Amino acid sequence: MAQHATFHYKTLDEVKAHVEALGLDLPFSTDLAILGTPVSFGGRSIPNRLACHPMEGCDGRGNGGPSDLTLRRYKRFGAGGAGLIWGEATAVVREARANPRQLWLHDETVADFKTMVDETRAAAQNSIGHDPYFVIQLTHSGRYSRPGKKPAPIIAHHSDILDPRHNLPKDYPLITDEALDALQEDYVRAAQLAYQAGFDAVDIKACHRYLISELLASHTRENSRYGGSFENRIRFLTDTVKKVQQAVPGLEVTSRLNVYDAIAYPFGWGVDRDDYRQADLTEPLQLISLLDEIGYHGLNITIANPYFNPHYGRPFDRPSIGGYIPEEHPLEGMARLLHIVKQVQDAFPGLVIVGTGYSWLRQFTPYLAAGAVEQGWNQIAGLGRGAFAYPDFAKDILLHGEMDPLKVCVSCSSCTQIMRDKGQAGCVIRDSEIYSDIYWEGRQNDTATIRQEASQCLQCVEPTCTAHCPAGIDIPAFLRHVADGNDRDAYRVLRQANVLPEICGFICPVEVQCQGHCIKGYMDKHAMPVARIQRFIADKAVQEGWTAINIPPYVTGKRVAVIGAGPAGLSGAAHLLEQGHEVVVIDRGSYAGGKAASVIPHNRLPREETKEEIHAIFRPISTERLEWRWDTSLGPDYTLDDVLSEGFDAILLAFGLGNTGSLVHADAQPEGVMDALAFLEHMNRNEDHVVHGKVAVIGGGNTAMDAATLAQERGAEDVYLIYRRSFEEMPAWPVELNRAIQKGVHFLVLTQPVGYVTSETGRLNAIQVVRTELGPKDGTGRRRPIELPGTEHAIPVSLVVEAIGEQMTKEAMAVLASIDMTRNHLVKVDPDTWMTSRERIFAAGDLVNGGTTVAQAIAEGKKAAAAIHACLSQG
16 A cells, blocks of 8 residues: 555656556546547437536525525536536435435425526537436435434444444434335435436435445344345335336436445445455445346446545644545555446446546546546546536547646545535635635634634723623623633523524624724734634534523513514513513514514525524423414504403513605505515515516615615626715615625615606606715714705616615504604613503513614613513512
């Protein structure tokens, strides 16, 4: 075994000389013409001998459908010229997903997969004039299942080698035979949908230690139809294949198959029983013979697990680099893999065997691929991570006879590291515009990095960061615990001040709050990354179960109604529960989180993180202490007096303002004009909604920035943000303003909207505006806009989103008619007691402050709860 070395070759002759020096046998050919020849696969012809192997992007949408990044990747593969596109692992059921963004084919996503297939084929036709053969890989992730934030392993047998790595106890349950029986039908249904979507074939994935691969090695699974004997261990795969063939006769069935696990017997498959370092293909070849008999026309052959092998390799010394260093020369590993593939092809010359393991050779890959095909080692050669880096490798080989050394994969394993860091995977080096930031975000969230950064806090005696945190978190104490590795104590510091620290870690404007006033930032331009560290600790708390409210054993006998399940209401409810009171949360919606969960775009505040944090905090509480009343609104039929009549000892008003202002009276508003909050909520609920035409957004606050950015991202031709003052007076936070600018939103400042132009049917055609100049400061402290006569003009648009300041709805004003209001039409409260003008009725959040930050709403909810507790304690 030769010592590991990095790639250093300048010529093909250098490669061949080193192969010979190592005593290896690898076929090379400088005649690349054979790679452009077609090959028959079942009922279709694959146009050339080059393939894109399945590489997970981990970039699907929450429902499992392909995202814009997924579509981009496959369209690039299509345009790149490979004759065979072997699609990435796609789950057949939710619990089969290896991560929350893994693709998942089901009834609700099949149309999205069809779009992906159609657009990939169109890209290929437009680029190189052929129709690629498109396979979808159907999978169950087994012991790697992680459909949510926490791993949820589903295992077929216990392994002395793999169980410890996954922290699985000896009594961890195995998947039952009955569950495996039912799972076969899930594969069948997914295959039917794959056919509808237009795929040429389905791969019943049986490799890399995922569930079916693990079943093949389930020698120790006792008293089961799916373990022990060879016939039992292959049963799930062969039975599933037969069922798919019967249910979808027009669909080709194949597999990406591990034939050698490199894991010691009895926990490995295809291994020598005395030396796991040696392959024994007796059983794999026996299985392939059966697959050949039942109608397979080809297989994609692989070995071991590319991301983890407990017996080969060690981690890179540099923690910023992903992957591992094998304890052998890479050429030796390539030779082992290619020779094993050759054994399969030699045994089954009638099958189309797709080979892998070529990417490490970079620009010399075509010569090895051509030699392998020419000499019959495999009929198709594919690139996996190499295709991530160089999606048009096939086109360059076929049209130019070479691969560009400046476009090849450099084997840095950063794409793998992104997946480990739970990011969206791609080539950091060759596709840096998309993936560099994703990679570094993941690396910055590494535990070692987090601790090192936390240790840089100056531990100020009078910390300006805390002074500018609306929730009042003791940030130096929090960071000290993180640096010392006391994560649970760090979370305790967060929760003492802020009941929803993860949500705030995503959406707080830290650049103008804690981080913006970090003393360290003044000295070396590197403020403490408080928000990122806060997200890390809060996420860990959710996973580790540290978040539950500390409910006292006693009950005070007092009941409090919290009206509104947004941040202020949730904060108030949590602190009231901690004091032993019973709480009823009443909300007009159907889930907790309020405007933060329903209106803020999911790319700023991820939906799953929001739901998980709220559920982790409140789910353990018994219904005797906490009741949720959804879809319940205050109004003429359910007034404040009605609430009090139910025997509540106090009420906390914590619902939002409800809508934004309007340019014209509601009766005169044309079709095509939307309130910003309604627009954002609609877009969040309908992630597939595409915005067409030109869009105008009126306003200069954060809501306006969100609406403009989201419209731009969802396909609008142009987005104009119209604001009557200048940039200097714009109330949006700098980070939100910059995000909109980077997305390409057009800013029309010093421009006053004055009306709408409509068609005869009342449909919006344009927005009427006039130019302005700035006069003296007005009551807001900002310079007053003055309209300039003669500058009126119309801007053609098909949609206007109004974000003209939030205000209380007419319905809310009517409900609160018995409560004193401020001049700004907000609820007036005593600054010390948070009580309104009515006894036992308190208020906090947007109703009081007019809408500021989530952190302030949380802080006010806490203060109001403390005031309610003090009031109730007095009798």
